[in-house]
Amino acid sequence: MRENGKFFVGLGGVALVVTYLVWTGVSDTMLYYLTPVELMARVAEDPTFYDVGVKVSGRVEVGSWTRAEDELLHHFTVVDLENESVRFPVEFRDMLPDTFNDTDVVDVVVEGRFRGDGVFEATVVLAKCGSRYEATAEELLG
Amino acid sequence: MILLGELALWIALPIGIWGAVAGFVGGRKERGDLVLSAEYSVYAVFFLLILTSAGIITAFLTDQFQYWYVANYSNRELPTFYKVSGLWAGQRGSLVLWALLLSLFSSAAVFTNRTKNREFMPYMVGVLLTISSFFLVVLLFADVNPFERLPFAPADGRGLNPQLQNYWMTIHPPTLYLGFTAFTIPFAFAMSALLSGKLDARWIVITRRWILLSWFFLANGIIFGMRWAYEMLGWGGYWFWDPVENASLLPWLTATAFLHSIQIQENRGMLKVWNMGLVTLTFLLTIFATFLTRSGLIESVHTFAENTTIAFIFLAFMGILAGISVLLIAWRYPMMKSENQIQSFLSRESAFLFNNLILLGATFTILWGVLFPLITEGITGQAMTVGPPFFERVNLPIGLALLALMGIGPVIAWRKASRRNLIKNFTMPVAVGAVVVAGLYLRGVHHGMALVTFGLSAFVMTVIIVEFVKGTKARASIEGEGHLLAFFHLVSRNRRRWGGYIVHVGVVMVFTAFAGAAFDREVVQTLDPGETISIESPFGHEYTLTYQGLSTPRGQNMVRQAVALMTVEKDGRPIGSLTAEKRLYRRWEQSPLTIVGIRQTPIEDLYLILENVNDLDGAFENEAQAQRATFEVQVNVMVEWIWYGGFIVTLGSIIGLWPSRGSPTTTASRSQTGGKRPALAARS
Amino acid sequence: MGLIVGVTLVSAGVILFVMLPVLRGDWASMERSDDEITDVDARKAAALRGLRDAEYDYRSGKLDQADYQILKSDLARQALEAMQEGGAAGDPANDGAPAVAGAKPAKSSPDPVESLEAEIARVRKGIGQGRTCPGCGHLNVKKSRFCTGCGVSLERRMATSAGNPESS
Numbered sequence A: 001m002r003e004n005g006k007f008f009v010g011l012g013g014v015a016l017v018v019t020y021l022v023w024t025g026v027s028d029t030m031l032y033y034l035t036p037v038e039l040m041a042r043v044a045e046d047p048t049f050y051d052v053g054v055k056v057s058g059r060v061e062v063g064s065w066t067r068a069e070d071e072l073l074h075h076f077t078v079v080d081l082e083n084e085s086v087r088f089p090v091e092f093r094d095m096l097p098d099t100f101n102d103t104d105v106v107d108v109v110v111e112g113r114f115r116g117d118g119v120f121e122a123t124v125v126l127a128k129c130g131s132r133y134e135a136t137a138e139e140l141l142g
Numbered sequence B: 001m002i003l004l005g006e007l008a009l010w011i012a013l014p015i016g017i018w019g020a021v022a023g024f025v026g027g028r029k030e031r032g033d034l035v036l037s038a039e040y041s042v043y044a045v046f047f048l049l050i051l052t053s054a055g056i057i058t059a060f061l062t063d064q065f066q067y068w069y070v071a072n073y074s075n076r077e078l079p080t081f082y083k084v085s086g087l088w089a090g091q092r093g094s095l096v097l098w099a100l101l102l103s104l105f106s107s108a109a110v111f112t113n114r115t116k117n118r119e120f121m122p123y124m125v126g127v128l129l130t131i132s133s134f135f136l137v138v139l140l141f142a143d144v145n146p147f148e149r150l151p152f153a154p155a156d157g158r159g160l161n162p163q164l165q166n167y168w169m170t171i172h173p174p175t176l177y178l179g180f181t182a183f184t185i186p187f188a189f190a191m192s193a194l195l196s197g198k199l200d201a202r203w204i205v206i207t208r209r210w211i212l213l214s215w216f217f218l219a220n221g222i223i224f225g226m227r228w229a230y231e232m233l234g235w236g237g238y239w240f241w242d243p244v245e246n247a248s249l250l251p252w253l254t255a256t257a258f259l260h261s262i263q264i265q266e267n268r269g270m271l272k273v274w275n276m277g278l279v280t281l282t283f284l285l286t287i288f289a290t291f292l293t294r295s296g297l298i299e300s301v302h303t304f305a306e307n308t309t310i311a312f313i314f315l316a317f318m319g320i321l322a323g324i325s326v327l328l329i330a331w332r333y334p335m336m337k338s339e340n341q342i343q344s345f346l347s348r349e350s351a352f353l354f355n356n357l358i359l360l361g362a363t364f365t366i367l368w369g370v371l372f373p374l375i376t377e378g379i380t381g382q383a384m385t386v387g388p389p390f391f392e393r394v395n396l397p398i399g400l401a402l403l404a405l406m407g408i409g410p411v412i413a414w415r416k417a418s419r420r421n422l423i424k425n426f427t428m429p430v431a432v433g434a435v436v437v438a439g440l441y442l443r444g445v446h447h448g449m450a451l452v453t454f455g456l457s458a459f460v461m462t463v464i465i466v467e468f469v470k471g472t473k474a475r476a477s478i479e480g481e482g483h484l485l486a487f488f489h490l491v492s493r494n495r496r497r498w499g500g501y502i503v504h505v506g507v508v509m510v511f512t513a514f515a516g517a518a519f520d521r522e523v524v525q526t527l528d529p530g531e532t533i534s535i536e537s538p539f540g541h542e543y544t545l546t547y548q549g550l551s552t553p554r555g556q557n558m559v560r561q562a563v564a565l566m567t568v569e570k571d572g573r574p575i576g577s578l579t580a581e582k583r584l585y586r587r588w589e590q591s592p593l594t595i596v597g598i599r600q601t602p603i604e605d606l607y608l609i610l611e612n613v614n615d616l617d618g619a620f621e622n623e624a625q626a627q628r629a630t631f632e633v634q635v636n637v638m639v640e641w642i643w644y645g646g647f648i649v650t651l652g653s654i655i656g657l658w659p660s661r662g663s664p665t666t667t668a669s670r671s672q673t674g675g676k677r678p679a680l681a682a683r684s
Numbered sequence C: 001m002g003l004i005v006g007v008t009l010v011s012a013g014v015i016l017f018v019m020l021p022v023l024r025g026d027w028a029s030m031e032r033s034d035d036e037i038t039d040v041d042a043r044k045a046a047a048l049r050g051l052r053d054a055e056y057d058y059r060s061g062k063l064d065q066a067d068y069q070i071l072k073s074d075l076a077r078q079a080l081e082a083m084q085e086g087g088a089a090g091d092p093a094n095d096g097a098p099a100v101a102g103a104k105p106a107k108s109s110p111d112p113v114e115s116l117e118a119e120i121a122r123v124r125k126g127i128g129q130g131r132t133c134p135g136c137g138h139l140n141v142k143k144s145r146f147c148t149g150c151g152v153s154l155e156r157r158m159a160t161s162a163g164n165p166e167s168s
Helices: A005-029 A036-045 A137-141 B002-029 B032-061 B068-073 B080-088 B091-112 B118-141 B167-182 B184-196 B202-232 B243-268 B272-295 B308-336 B348-380 B388-411 B419-442 B448-479 B483-493 B495-519 B616-620 B640-657 C002-024 C039-059 C065-087 C112-123
Strands: A031-034 A053-060 A074-079 A087-092 A107-114 A120-128 B521-527 B532-536 B542-551 B558-570 B573-585 B593-595 B597-600 B604-613 B629-637 B674-676 C026-028
Touching: A005 B348, A005 B388, A031 A036, A036 A053, A036 A087, A087 A107, B002 B032, B002 B118, B002 C002, B032 B068, B032 B080, B032 B091, B032 B118, B032 C002, B032 C026, B068 B091, B080 B091, B080 B167, B091 B118, B091 B167, B091 B184, B118 B184, B118 B308, B167 B184, B167 B202, B167 B243, B167 B272, B184 B202, B184 B272, B184 B308, B202 B243, B202 B640, B202 C039, B243 B272, B243 B348, B243 C039, B272 B308, B272 B348, B348 B388, B388 B419, B388 B448, B388 B495, B419 B448, B448 B483, B448 B495, B448 C039, B483 B495, B495 B629, B495 B640, B521 B532, B532 B629, B542 B604, B542 B629, B558 B604, B558 B616, B558 B629, B573 B597, B573 B604, B593 B604, B604 B616, C002 C026, C039 C065
Parallel strands: A031 A053, A087 A120
Antiparallel strands: A053 A074, A053 A107, A074 A087, A107 A120, B521 B629, B532 B542, B542 B558, B558 B573, B573 B593, B597 B604, B604 B629, B674 C026
16 A cells, blocks of 8 residues: 555544643553552551542441441442451542442452542442442352 | 253354355355255254253243243343344354344345355355354353352342443444444455455345345444433533443444445446455444453443453464455455546545545444553553543544435436536525524624535435436336335335435435534532522523422332432423433442433424432431432423434335335346256366 | 243244355355446446536536636546446446436447547436537537547637647
8 A cells, every 4th residue: 555645644643632631641640559568568658648648448348338427428448359457448439339238249449549548539430330240159159 | 941951052163163164165165965964954943042042931931930041131130122132132142143143134144045046155154153152162262151050049130230220221222233234244245245256236236235124223233222321321422532432433434335335336337446445344343242242342431341261262363364354355356447437526436435434434433442451551661541531522524424424425426427417406505504604603603614514415415305306207207107106106216316315315414413412511509498400501591490399119129219200391381291200220239320300302402300308318217307318400492303313214124124026136137046966066 | 831942932932044055055255246336336436426426516606717627637547447447347337327218328339439428418417408519529518618538618609710729
């Protein structure tokens, strides 16, 4: 397709613009995707890691959910999926998804920043019913 | 019946494999009997999968909870509608549905080509049955058999996730799957063309309708999903750039590009290799979409259970298909030289090319964003993610560029547009766009991107309306028809073009709605009965909602239900009421479901969310003091334009799909399907 | 018991159905039938479509006259080429217009330009009689502004015979 020089000019132009958009988009908006264990490790070794935008995946600690009276404010604790001793409190000022509760096994992904006072200020909370989305045989029969 | 369905699955696999082999061998060795046997295999597999699906549905309808799949997605009190749709409620059944729809379209493709396009059929059937067999292999051997049994039957099933007990969520997966599987046909035709070396102008003409059909289902499926999200997720949003959402968008984007670039190939004999690549890419993206949904590889609220076996199987399948396609294209490259070249930047070819490049740019960026965690983890060991902010900011300019192109395309002529005429023809649309922008600005709309979008939308709409007017006039003068008749004939004699313009109108409406979202408002308040919550809409209306109280009916399959009633006034005038609910479904008592109340008008939606009842148990018990509740009220601007726009897209697609008399693909053919083995066999 | 019977019947039935062609020697056709679309037809259809679109584009002011003439002659040539290729093999297939009774051109070496005109007329559902060009005597479709035979303007004074003949 050597004859189609114009085609390649167009291709090059669009590719350049797209690459630029992606490059800046990524650098401006990307977030660390961490487990609670990793989050704690990072904060421990680098105090400026507080207040960096991060996304953390873990599990809701059973019974840890409270909400303020008359205010759209939730508190709950997120626990690491593998190491249950690693946990941190989360504060969230928006509506929680319906899939969220603190009685079932609920996996969450919280996005926000880990404040200096040790509380995770979440801007987005995604919840999913357990790592086993489908029940095991035991659960069904028991 | 259920057992028959299970065994049908086992019978289908050997038949599918036989048919695939027979198709390829029959094509290679020119054995018409093998080819016919292969075609019959397609029908047979379809028949068997009907039995399988019927078996699964029967299991649901008769509460056969000894089946793991039924136990997980149904319960006794589940409404019948959801028991039937249980077929695709979960991963295993969805795979059956995919296989069923694939075999449906394969049968349709074989049937409609009984007496034409015969030279393509052997390899086409071979490819189709190979892909079908793959899905059958997965179902039978990758631990996802829908007929798996438990040691003994539980008394009741686990019930269907309440969020899925919604009309839109029920039709959304099958519609998407119709789109995904329909695209296998163009892919199979393309592979057949490559394998047989019949790469002339025909295969594009033949597959065009299939591509449009697939595109049509994909577009609808995506919109149904948006509708579900808007109604069911209770946040007032309809798109979250979730990996699975994105995965369904990708093939739609490339299919859109393909619909445009095939016109270049048809008219000018160019972009043959490009189109082959696009067909392959789109098909691979459909497989990727199902792979992503099933593998749990990317974190998503949509994903089914993580199942690494399946992930690897699908990955391997995609890899093999990609590899074979690339090899075939490379092998046949010399036969796919362009017959012409682009004569001018100012041409419709050029505009279509930009359309393609931009759409592929969007595809790439979305794919990049979806795979970013995997890529970064693979390279640096630390996973990074990007979310809605990334996708929105990258796709906004792309969307605007596409919008602009929709206005430029119709006005610019093929090959080489006259610059003078171009300027003359753009004057009015540009003027209209500028007037709209100025008008909105003066009315207080200062949001830059929204203004640009609205201006471009007005520009495009003007172009399209003028096209219809000019076309009608031209036809009226050439043919001497009255204007109404001329309009009707204009559209019906060239359905592709005018159906396409109608689709563009729908797309413009949807883009406009997206821009409107920049002006959404929301208010949160906790109320006792009698208290009010007010919100002002961007259009200057004041909505006042008075909380009347909570009532506690109990719908089917629910354990508890609390319905909050609000009476609504708009600018001081009562306009009715809205309800919002919390529901506790049977077997899902831990997760109360939020049901929103929506009052839709063309310019704005009033959206009511019962965010929380302070004493929900008390409310369920109908205690008078337990009615204090927190509400969120939103005004969502122009959301209805999405649904109306979607409807218009559907209308335009149907016009484009409608067969016209005497078109090349519907030429009546009077040859026989075959006969006894001929004495003079096939050509050497 | 009933299950075993049912399954056996279904399996046997399906297998028999699938193997029937091989057992009986029924062959599916693998060749294009005569009146199916050919590559030539597809190209001709594209050229004719292009001609129709070009006329509309010209009438709606997207193409100026000079560009339109060039485009038209180019497309006409393409259509002609395709027809000549295909014409040798038999009558051209319908390509976008329903068969007009009695409009099939004669098989014995049809005048290509005449056939092309007939094709265009069919494509656009041209009505009734056309206009005869005073310059070359060519029969044009009704309301043509230019003669497709020689390019002369058919407007106003039909007597004018000067004009730029189209490059063929």
